[in-house]
Amino acid sequence: MHRAISAADAAALIPDGASLMFGGFMGVGTPCRIIDALVARGARGLTVIGNDTARPGVGVGKLIDAGCVARARVSHIGTNPLTQKKMIEGEIEIELIPQGTLAERIRAGGAGLGGVLTPTGVGTVVEKGKRLIEVDGREFLLELPIRADFALIHAHEADYNCNLTYRLTATNFNPVIAFAADCVIAEPDEIVPVGVIPPDAVRTPGILVHHLVERPK
Amino acid sequence: MEAKELIARRVALELRDRTLVNLGIGLPTMVARYVPAGLSVAFQSENGIIGFGAPPPEGMEDPNLTDAGGGFISALPGAASFDSGTSFALIRGGHLDMTVLGGLQVDASGRLANWMVPGKLVPGMGGAMDLVIGAKRVIVAMQHAARGESKIVPNLTLPPTATRRVSLVVTELAVIEPTPEGLLLRERAPGVKVDEIIANTAAPLLIIGDVPEMPIIEIDRDAA
Numbered sequence: 385m386h387r388a389i390s391a392a393d394a395a396a397l398i399p400d401g402a403s404l405m406f407g408g409f410m411g412v413g414t415p416c417r418i419i420d421a422l423v424a425r426g427a428r429g430l431t432v433i434g435n436d437t438a439r440p441g442v443g444v445g446k447l448i449d450a451g452c453v454a455r456a457r458v459s460h461i462g463t464n465p466l467t468q469k470k471m472i473e474g475e476i477e478i479e480l481i482p483q484g485t486l487a488e489r490i491r492a493g494g495a496g497l498g499g500v501l502t503p504t505g506v507g508t509v510v511e512k513g514k515r516l517i518e519v520d521g522r523e524f525l526l527e528l529p530i531r532a533d534f535a536l537i538h539a540h541e542a543d544y545n546c547n548l549t550y551r552l553t554a555t556n557f558n559p560v561i562a563f564a565a566d567c568v569i570a571e572p573d574e575i576v577p578v579g580v581i582p583p584d585a586v587r588t589p590g591i592l593v594h595h596l597v598e599r600p601k
Numbered sequence: 602m603e604a605k606e607l608i609a610r611r612v613a614l615e616l617r618d619r620t621l622v623n624l625g626i627g628l629p630t631m632v633a634r635y636v637p638a639g640l641s642v643a644f645q646s647e648n649g650i651i652g653f654g655a656p657p658p659e660g661m662e663d664p665n666l667t668d669a670g671g672g673f674i675s676a677l678p679g680a681a682s683f684d685s686g687t688s689f690a691l692i693r694g695g696h697l698d699m700t701v702l703g704g705l706q707v708d709a710s711g712r713l714a715n716w717m718v719p720g721k722l723v724p725g726m727g728g729a730m731d732l733v734i735g736a737k738r739v740i741v742a743m744q745h746a747a748r749g750e751s752k753i754v755p756n757l758t759l760p761p762t763a764t765r766r767v768s769l770v771v772t773e774l775a776v777i778e779p780t781p782e783g784l785l786l787r788e789r790a791p792g793v794k795v796d797e798i799i800a801n802t803a804a805p806l807l808i809i810g811d812v813p814e815m816p817i818i819e820i821d822r823d824a825a
Binding site: 409410411412413435436438439458459460461462463468471478480482483484485486487488491502503504505506507508509510540550551552553554555556557558559560587 | 646647648649650663664665666667668669670671676682683684685686688689690692693722723724725726727728729730731734735760761762763764
């Protein structure tokens, strides 16, 4: 059983310079209370790994606004002009990764795999510096696993065993990143007593989660 | 008719019954407005849902239910939601019947560029590279030219999204099918002459016999 901690305590666990994966797609499914606490504590030099940098003032966009991010490994920055500006000015290093490849590289990182072979990116700038491997006459790129120091998860319900459920399109990368970080912090909308979440409804087994953030007050 | 509506209404005729379809952000999203009557089409949004519908009435939105552009949507009866790994297994694994994507350029070999303009615009590929690789049919819905320059070119000058030959290109002037022999002009927009299309297209076009006028889905304005 875990006691829930405050978002500020969660943010205090994350040192400057850490790499962190976050759930979210355009800010939907992003653990916003931890993000706000990271901004409040003035985090610096973070590497963020996730689908996108949302918009200024939204989700991970707040970390970009506040100058917390040194590097972003994402599939898309088109909705955040500030990320693009900081990239052009050399303030943030951006690595663009096709969305499906990003999901599989993180999955590989969490599932103990040495990488994945994907046809996505063959013949494009994405293949630069990567091994091409032919399987049954078709070319694939060897994409290496991605892990991070921290995974920041937004969940719908949690129990005090840290079992997690998700809702609708706020699910996105959250169940994937739960496997792929040394320290996994979950920020649920609601915390229920152990036994309330039916085992079949659990999408992330609590054993993967190290810290639970208190429900919103 | 406005160019984008014309394109969306022509693309809608490519929809087939009982298929899974992914629509890109922007113009492609408009195709959902013109699904032919009697067809059952399931739309996927790459952020993790099959079977989404129109935005709910104001005040009834769910912050956890959005499309790939971040806009509010509804879930139709029978909808299913899933994580990003599953979403792209559907896309890359050959389970998606069709995708409709916007384009910056298509070249004579049928390759698409739609994710960056070096030095100017670097939005990122998002899900586009996976969609072009994985969907059974890839339809490019785009305006024929940008700032007076043809977007249908002999060779891509922008970075390709994939090396795959796309299935069909629909613009406000023409329907073009990339084939191993080149770009086949299949249809012309209402009132547009073949010469006009040739003059507005930087890549060579194959023209075989008479080029018919593009059919466009009729819509019931009262129902819409």
